[in-house]
Amino acid sequence: MAQRKNAVKTILSRNAFYRDGYRLLQKVVLLEGVTILGLVVVVLAGRTPENRFFATRHDGSVIPLVPLDNPTLSKAGLINWAARTVSV
8 A cells, every 4th residue: 555655645645746837838938939029029120121213104113213323324315305305
């Protein structure tokens, strides 16, 4: 009978050990999840998106943009445009 009581006591002690370890791991996982979520919020809040602009026509096709430091027209095209504008 004493062996049976010791066996039951051992089983209950083992079960309590695993239960306590499981509860501790649950708390650790919850803390890690909250920490990761907080870090994601901080990273996303501190990051500003880069603005990207593009011009489109009325049918939705994209118009290529020319940087301001590059000429839009060639010299011949510019002279032709100036001549047409003055003559109108």
